[in-house]
Structures are given as C-alpha cells and as structure tokens.
Amino acid sequence: MTFTTDVPVGEVIHHSLLSCSPDARLIDAAKQMEKHHVSSILIMSAGTPIGIWTEADARKLDFSDKSIGTRPISDFMSAPVETVLDTTSLSEVALKFKQQRRRHFLVIDENAEPMGVVSQSDVIHYQGLEHYLCMRNVRSALKHVPLILDDHLSLSEAVSRLREEQRDSAAVRVGRSEQYSIITERDIVRWLANDVKGDCLRDVCDNRLYSVDEETGLLQASNLLKRKGFRHLGVVNNIGKLVGILSYADILESVEYEYVNRLQDALHSRDEALKSSTTHLRLAQRVIEASLDGIIITNPKGVIQSVNPKFTQVTGYSAEEAIGHTPQLLSSGRHSGDFYQHMWDELYRNGYWQGEIWNRRKNGQVYPEWLTITAIYDDDGQVCQFAAIFSDITDRKKDEERIRRLAFFDDLTGVANRRLFQDRLEQAIANAHRHKHRLAVLFLDLDMFKRINDSLGHLMGDEVLKVVAGRLAHTVREGDSVARLGGDEFTVMVPEVESIDGLMVLAERINQAISEPIAVGSHELYVSSSIGISIFPDDGKTPDELIKNADVAMYRVKADGRGSYHRYTASLHHDSVRELTIETRLRKAIKEQSFDLHYQPKIDLKTGELLSFEALLRWYDSYSEQQISPAEFIPVAERLGLISMLGEWVLERVCMQQVKWHKEGLKIKPVAINISAQQLMKGDISQTVHRVLKETGAQASWLEFEVTESCFIPEQADRIAEILHNLRSAGSNISIDDFGTGYSSLSYLRRLPLDELKIDRSFVTDIAVNADDARLVSTIIAMAQGLGLRVVAEGIETQEQLDYLRDHGCHQGQGYFFAKPSTKEQAHDWLATEWNPLETKPISA
Numbered sequence: 001m002t003f004t005t006d007v008p009v010g011e012v013i014h015h016s017l018l019s020c021s022p023d024a025r026l027i028d029a030a031k032q033m034e035k036h037h038v039s040s041i042l043i044m045s046a047g048t049p050i051g052i053w054t055e056a057d058a059r060k061l062d063f064s065d066k067s068i069g070t071r072p073i074s075d076f077m078s079a080p081v082e083t084v085l086d087t088t089s090l091s092e093v094a095l096k097f098k099q100q101r102r103r104h105f106l107v108i109d110e111n112a113e114p115m116g117v118v119s120q121s122d123v124i125h126y127q128g129l130e131h132y133l134c135m136r137n138v139r140s141a142l143k144h145v146p147l148i149l150d151d152h153l154s155l156s157e158a159v160s161r162l163r164e165e166q167r168d169s170a171a172v173r174v175g176r177s178e179q180y181s182i183i184t185e186r187d188i189v190r191w192l193a194n195d196v197k198g199d200c201l202r203d204v205c206d207n208r209l210y211s212v213d214e215e216t217g218l219l220q221a222s223n224l225l226k227r228k229g230f231r232h233l234g235v236v237n238n239i240g241k242l243v244g245i246l247s248y249a250d251i252l253e254s255v256e257y258e259y260v261n262r263l264q265d266a267l268h269s270r271d272e273a274l275k276s277s278t279t280h281l282r283l284a285q286r287v288i289e290a291s292l293d294g295i296i297i298t299n300p301k302g303v304i305q306s307v308n309p310k311f312t313q314v315t316g317y318s319a320e321e322a323i324g325h326t327p328q329l330l331s332s333g334r335h336s337g338d339f340y341q342h343m344w345d346e347l348y349r350n351g352y353w354q355g356e357i358w359n360r361r362k363n364g365q366v367y368p369e370w371l372t373i374t375a376i377y378d379d380d381g382q383v384c385q386f387a388a389i390f391s392d393i394t395d396r397k398k399d400e401e402r403i404r405r406l407a408f409f410d411d412l413t414g415v416a417n418r419r420l421f422q423d424r425l426e427q428a429i430a431n432a433h434r435h436k437h438r439l440a441v442l443f444l445d446l447d448m449f450k451r452i453n454d455s456l457g458h459l460m461g462d463e464v465l466k467v468v469a470g471r472l473a474h475t476v477r478e479g480d481s482v483a484r485l486g487g488d489e490f491t492v493m494v495p496e497v498e499s500i501d502g503l504m505v506l507a508e509r510i511n512q513a514i515s516e517p518i519a520v521g522s523h524e525l526y527v528s529s530s531i532g533i534s535i536f537p538d539d540g541k542t543p544d545e546l547i548k549n550a551d552v553a554m555y556r557v558k559a560d561g562r563g564s565y566h567r568y569t570a571s572l573h574h575d576s577v578r579e580l581t582i583e584t585r586l587r588k589a590i591k592e593q594s595f596d597l598h599y600q601p602k603i604d605l606k607t608g609e610l611l612s613f614e615a616l617l618r619w620y621d622s623y624s625e626q627q628i629s630p631a632e633f634i635p636v637a638e639r640l641g642l643i644s645m646l647g648e649w650v651l652e653r654v655c656m657q658q659v660k661w662h663k664e665g666l667k668i669k670p671v672a673i674n675i676s677a678q679q680l681m682k683g684d685i686s687q688t689v690h691r692v693l694k695e696t697g698a699q700a701s702w703l704e705f706e707v708t709e710s711c712f713i714p715e716q717a718d719r720i721a722e723i724l725h726n727l728r729s730a731g732s733n734i735s736i737d738d739f740g741t742g743y744s745s746l747s748y749l750r751r752l753p754l755d756e757l758k759i760d761r762s763f764v765t766d767i768a769v770n771a772d773d774a775r776l777v778s779t780i781i782a783m784a785q786g787l788g789l790r791v792v793a794e795g796i797e798t799q800e801q802l803d804y805l806r807d808h809g810c811h812q813g814q815g816y817f818f819a820k821p822s823t824k825e826q827a828h829d830w831l832a833t834e835w836n837p838l839e840t841k842p843i844s845a
C-alpha cells in the first residue's frame with residue numbers, strides 16, 4: 001500500500017496538450033482527440049488559450065445537421081478556459097471539480113504558460129483516495145438510475161437525450177434483451193471524427209457494457225476502470241438488474257473531501273511517525289551494532305532475543321549460540337542464588353539494576369563486567385523486554401588492583417605498607433576491644449643494615465629486605481599481619497595474643513629466621529634483628545601509640561646489644577621522651593658549641609707515670625642545669641648524623657690544647673680521642689686530622705685514636721684497615737676501645753694496624769668478685785701480648801683491681817683509682833708537676 005501525499009497537480013498531468021485555432025473544423029479537432037486518446041483540445045489564438053472543447057461539449061452537437069463536422073470549433077467551445085496553477089494540490093483540484101462541476105482544468109505554470117490538462121481520472125488515480133475508496137462500495141457512488149436508450153434511437157436523438165438528461169453516458173438495450181451496450185461522450189467525438197453514417201444506435205453501438213455487482217468496492221471498481229481502460233461500468237443488483245452506470249465523475253463526486261482530508265492528515269501523520277520511528281529504529285540498530293558495550297535483549301522471561309557484535313567479542317558466543325538461551329549461559333558460578341534473586345527483585349521493583357558481576361566467557365575464563373539492566377514496558381505497563389548493557393572491566397579492575405597495591409602495599413617487598421598496617425591495626429584494636437582480648441605489635445629493625453647498603457650497594461640491600469620480608473611472612477601465623485614501614489623497619493601485628501610467653505616465642509622465632517644466612521649474588525650475608533613489642537591495651541590504645549611504643553622498646557634492644565627482643569615498659573617511654581629532649585637540646589648545643597673537654601690520665605701500672613690522656617666530651621645542659629653523659633648523647637648524635645661535626649670539634653680542641661701546653665713548655669703526653677663508628681666509616685678522618693694538625697700546628701704523635709670494637713665490621717675489614725693505616729702512618733697510635741664487648745676475632749684484629757687494646761670497664765669491675773671475668777681479663781692480656789699490643793685496663797677503681805691487672809702483665813690503666821676525668825686546668829697541673837698517682841698510693845706486694 002502506498003502512502004500518497006497530496007501532490008501538486010503539475011506532477012501528475014500528462015504534458016501532451018492538443019490545441020487548434022478557433023476556426024479549426026470540429027471534425028479535425030475530433031480526429032486529433034481520437035488519435036491521441038485525449039478528452040479535450042485547447043483553442044488558441046495568438047498563443048493564448050481562448051477556449052476549450054471537450055468530450056462533454058460534444059453533447060451540444062446537433063447530429064441531424066449533416067454538415068456539423070465542418071463547423072468552426074469556436075462555435076462550440078467553452079470559454080473562458082478554467083485554469084489551475086501547477087502548484088495547486090490535487091485535493092484542491094478535486095474540490096474545484098466538484099464545486100464547478102467541471103471535468104477538465106487547464107494547468108498553467110507561474111508564467112501562465114499552459115502545461116497540460118488535468119482530468120477527474122487523474123485526481124482519482126493520483127490523489128491517494130485508496131483508503132477512502134476501499135471503505136465504500138459502488139452503490140454508494142451511484143447518483144442516478146441509469147439512462148437506458150433503445151438501440152433503434154437515432155444518433156441525434158441519443159445525443160440530445162444525453163444532453164437533456166445531463167449524462168455523460170447511457171446504456172443501450174440490445175433489442176428487447178437485458179443486455180446492454182454503452183454510449184459515452186467519447187463515442188460522440190468518435191462518431192464526429194469518423195463522420196459515421198448510421199441512422200440508429202444499433203448500427204454504431206458495439207461496446208458491450210461491462211458490469212459489476214453493486215456491492216463491489218469502489219477501489220476495486222476504480223482499479224477495474226483503470227486496468228480495462230474503461231470510463232464507465234454498469235452496476236447490477238443482486239438479481240442482475242442494471243441499477244446504474246458508474247463513471248469517474250461519480251466516484252469523484254461521492255468522495256467526502258473533508259473526511260478524505262482528515263483521513264489523509266491522519267495517514268500523513270502515521271506515515272511521518274512510521275518514517276521517523278523507522279529512522280529511529282534504524283539509528284538505534286546502528287548504535288547497538290556499533291556499541292562498545294555488549295548488549296543483550298531478552299524477553300520478559302529472560303530468554304535472549306538478540307545480542308550485538310560486542311557481546312560476541314567479549315563472551316565468545318555468537319548471536320546464534322546465545323539467542324534462545326538465558327544469560328545463565330554466562331554464569332560464572334561466583335554469585336549465590338540470593339545475589340540473582342535480589343537482582344531480579346530490584347529489576348521488577350524499579351525496572352533497573354546496575355552493578356558489578358562476574359561472568360564466564362565461552363573459553364571458560366571468568367571476567368568482571370559492569371552491568372546495567374533496564375526493563376522495557378509496553379503500552380499496558382507490562383515488561384515486554386529487558387535490555388542488558390555491559391562492559392568488560394577486566395582492565396579497569398587490574399588498574400584498580402595496581403593502584404590499590406601501590407597505595408597499600410610496599411612496592412619492594414610486597415608486604416603491607418604503613419597505611420594499610422595502620423588500617424588493619426585500627427580494625428584489630430576495635431575487635432580486640434570488643435572481644436576483650438590482647439593484641440601485639442612487634443617492631444623490627446635490622447641490625448647494621450646500613451652497613452650492607454653502604455658496602456654492597458642499595459640493590460643488595462633491597463634483596464636482603466625482600467628475603468627478610470619473605471621470612472617474616474612465613475614465620476608469622478595466618479591472620480598475623482606483616483608490614484614494612486620504610487627502610488629496614490618492619491612491623492608484625494598479632495591480632496589475638498593468647499599468652500605473653502607465646503608472643504616471646506614468636507619474637508624469638510622471627511629473630512632466628514632472620515639470622516639464617518642470606519645468599520645474595522655471590523655473597524652470603526648475616527643479619528640480625530632487634531624487636532620491640534607493645535601490647536594492647538597495656539602498652540597503648542591507639543595504632544600510633546602501639547607502633548611508637550614498640551619502636552621505643554626496639555631501641556632499647558639496640559642499646560642493650562641488638563639481636564634480641566624487648567617488651568615496652570613505661571620507663572622506656574620515659575627514656576624515649578628524654579632521648580627526644582636530648583635530641584632537641586643537642587642540636588642547639590652543637591650550634592652554640594656549649595661543650596667542654598675533660599682529660600683522664602692513663603697511668604703506667606708499674607711506675608705510676610702519667611703516660612697519656614683520654615679526652616672525654618662534656619656537655620653541661622644549661623636548660624636542665626646538669627651534665628649529660630656522653631654515653632647518653634653520643635648515640636643520639638650518631639643517630640642524627642651529627643657525630644662527625646662533634647668529633648671534629650673535639651679534634652680541634654685537643655690539638656689546640658696540646659699546642660698551647662707545648663708553647664707553655666710542658667712535656668707533651670699524647671691525648672686519645674674517641675672516634676665513633678660513623679665518623680670512621682665516613683672515610684675522610686685522616687684528611688680531617690691532616691688538615692686540623694696543619695691548621696693548629698699540633699703533631700700527629702701527640703694524638704691517639706680510640707676506636708670501639710663495634711666499629712669493626714668484617715665485611716669492611718679492608719676499608720677500615722686502610723683508614724686506620726692512614727692515621728697511624730701519619731704518626732698517631734690506634735687503640736681498640738671497650739675490648740671484649742664485641743665479637744672481633746683474633747684473625748680479624750691481626751689484619752688491623754693497632755697499637756693498643758683497652759679492656760672494657762665491665763670486666764675490670766668484677767675482677768675481684770667474678771672468677772670468670774678475672775680469667776677473661778687475664779686471657780685478653782695474654783692474647784694482646786701475643787699480638788704485640790699494649791694493654792690498657794679501663795675503670796680501675798680499687799687496689800685489688802690494680803693488683804690483679806699488674807700481676808697479670810697489664811701495662812697501663814685508667815680509672816677513678818688514679819683520677820677522674822678532669823678539667824684542662826687540672827690536666828695542666830698534672831703535666832706541670834709530673835704528677836704520679838702511685839707515689840701517694842701504696843703498691844701492695
């Protein structure tokens with residue numbers, strides 16, 4: 001079915017236009033019309049149509065006048081010529097036909113140039129009346145009973161009957177039968193053109209009247225007219241009686257134009273709506289096809305009706321494989337029945353569901369997708385379809401995971417970072433609080449890790465950290481949490497502590513695991529760890545408190561000799577607060593150089609002669625108005641990286657003092673300066689000494705350097721040997737301090753350029769009361785002698801100690817028994833008076 005719109009008449013007319021002059025003979029005009037099968041001819045004068053002669057005008061002719069054909073056409077034409085513009089719509093033309101009872105209009109263009117003639121049949125065929133016509137039957141269009149003529153009537157009588165009755169056709173009864181032929185206006189023109197010589201209708205009428213039943217549809221009748229090339233149809237009733245003759249004019253006249261117009265409007269709107277929805281549908285189809293999201297359309301029961309290409313790309317299922325199934329085809333098995341139930345409930349309730357879902361591709365791979373399902377409703381508000389749109393979010397998930405890892409995990413070792421640890425700790429604390437149980441934080445620091453980094457490089461250091469993290473993770477129990485806070489600091493959280501003893505066993509186990517040799521590259525490294533422990537709620541109630549206090553406890557382990565573990569106590573807190581205070585004030589003191597040096601003599605144990613001094617740093621803190629022990633502030637200065645600066649200050653002071661005493665004419669005794677491990681490892685000590693000697697004018701032999709045993713790191717043996725060698729070759733003696741507290745092996749000591757060995761005070765103190773210590777001291781003395789080293793005993797306080805040492809071959813000593821560390825003025829006096837402490841003290845036998 002076509003959806004005709006109301007077209008302009010210019011588009012449907014035939015452009016063949018017959019014309020003749022006003023004096024043209026009727027017969028010639030009729031001949032032309034017959035020849036070209038047209039129903040009208042224009043009469044033109046000086047290029048202008050002055051009239052029109054149509055088949056209808058033929059009825060006006062008097063056929064009894066034998067010369068009628070020779071008469072000029074202008075005598076019979078209709079004038080003026082009714083015109084319509086080519087832009088006039090067909091419906092308007094149809095109305096005009098009806099109102100003016102015309103059958104033809106001359107169609108002109110905007111310049112009034114004739115373009116053609118429009119007839120009633122054109123309107124019927126082109127105006128799109130099909131919808132109207134198909135609703136009506138031929139009976140409804142009949143206006144008259146048929147004009148029936150007997151076949152013995154003469155032509156002129158027949159023509160005058162048509163004229164009188166104003167009919168364009170008549171049925172001619174054949175004899176007395178009920179059979180009819182037909183005559184029409186066109187026959188009159190034909191008779192005229194051919195100068196027909198018959199007297200009555202019987203002679204000329206051979207066109208049988210083709211009839212249809214009166215119930216026949218008008219559209220069918222109109223199509224029949226068109227197909228057969230007829231212009232009239234007989235109409236018979238149900239008993240075969242001729243009840244009318246249907247012409248195009250009748251059809252046209254029967255049309256109720258207002259109704260047609262409304263119908264056409266409605267149809268037009270429908271056409272437009274259809275066109276637009278077809279466009280929309282096509283557009284939607286294209287969007288679906290090209291969508292970067294997978295799309296599934298299902299019926300209300302969830303049976304897949306269609307999918308788009310992206311669906312196939314993501315899931316691996318072709319449209320044919322998917323259609324007819326439910327989306328369960330993609331089920332990953334990761335979601336519970338409740339999950340899907342909840343999804344459908346929400347879909348039916350809100351018509352919408354959105355969320356993340358795991359599905360399975362055809363190849364079995366499970367993947368995450370972001371899914372949006374929308375219900376589509378019909379006009380009755382019933383769900384008629386579901387549209388599911390999804391995107392594969394595997395990459396997004398990976399990115400999220402990567403970001404999460406970066407945000408919460410330590411990049412190097414893969415264990416949790418500080419942020420995640422704190423989060424976990426916070427949760428665990430809340431849980432412990434709720435269930436009234438204890439929780440522990442272990443703070444672990446690798447001993448001497450810096451040595452590894454400094455000597456073997458950061459890459460090796462990193463490898464060690466990875467191994468340590470791995471060992472930690474393996475040692476703790478499932479549910480415990482391991483984190484790296486930074487550097488070589490790790491934490492372990494035990495969310496539920498069953499017993500303190502158990503916790504200590506864990507700390508022990510961790511220390512053991514970490515002390516196992518670590519193979520990195522071609523090296524086999526040994527590290528140990530110091531662990532501080534804090535317990536919730538006893539040692540802290542917040543994550544910060546617990547971590548800080550475990551850290552404090554860890555520092556205590558370091559201070560006590562490393563490689564062990566220690567639980568936090570309140571006094572540690574006090575220590576750490578004090579350390580912090582010292583730290584603040586120390587920075588200030590260094591800036592203001594508010595230090596002093598004391599000198600403690602070293603004595604020949606046999607003769608009592610003053611052999612040398614040890615320079616000991618003193619700090620009088622004006623804020624607390626008390627002396628702060630170097631044993632307390634030196635480690636802080638080391639930790640803050642300030643020790644080299646401080647050491648340099650001591651060196652300068654000692655040199656300046658020696659030069660001063662020298663200038664005063666005193667007999668110079670060497671002064672021993674303590675060198676911290678950090679200062680030594682910096683590597684530039686000999687250059688510094690060289691520079692200071694030069695600047696002050698002191699001599700290298702006036703100096704001795706005391707290096708604690710803990711400085712001697714086996715991996716750094718060659719480097720340390722070189723540094724000490726440089727100092728020694730300049731002329732200073734080197735002494736190993738606090739001997740016995742470290743782990744130096746004899747073979748190691750042999751490789752170092754040493755002059756003196758100082759036995760640690762702790763052994764000397766107990767000589768008289770502890771046989772083991774006494775034995776140890778005598779062994780050290782023997783060993784030192786074996787190595788060709790001088791032996792100095794520190795911390796001699798009693799005659800017994802002195803005696804024991806002297807008896808066992810110790811050459812030199814230092815201690816309160818002789819003198820406490822004293823001011824430079826005191827030292828000056830000792831030098832000036834050639835002081836001998838033994839002269840005032842009896843030497844026991």
Ligand SMILES: Nc1nc2c(ncn2[C@@H]2O[C@@H]3COP(=O)(O)O[C@H]4[C@@H](O)[C@H](n5cnc6c(=O)[nH]c(N)nc65)O[C@@H]4COP(=O)(O)O[C@H]3[C@H]2O)c(=O)[nH]1
Pocket residue numbers: 600615616617629630631634647650673674675676706737738761794795796797814815816817821
């Ligand atoms: N109870 C007792 N103590 C005695 C006796 N004889 C000496 N002492 C003390 O023993 C320490 C000996 O120094 P150290 O072992 O090198 O131990 C030193 C040394 O390691 C460090 N130190 C002191 N001055 C400096 C310095 O200028 N530089 C560096 N790097 N460290 C220094 O601080 C440590 C402690 O120094 P001081 O508190 O001055 O403590 C000194 C000294 O006063 C005694 O008979 N009885």
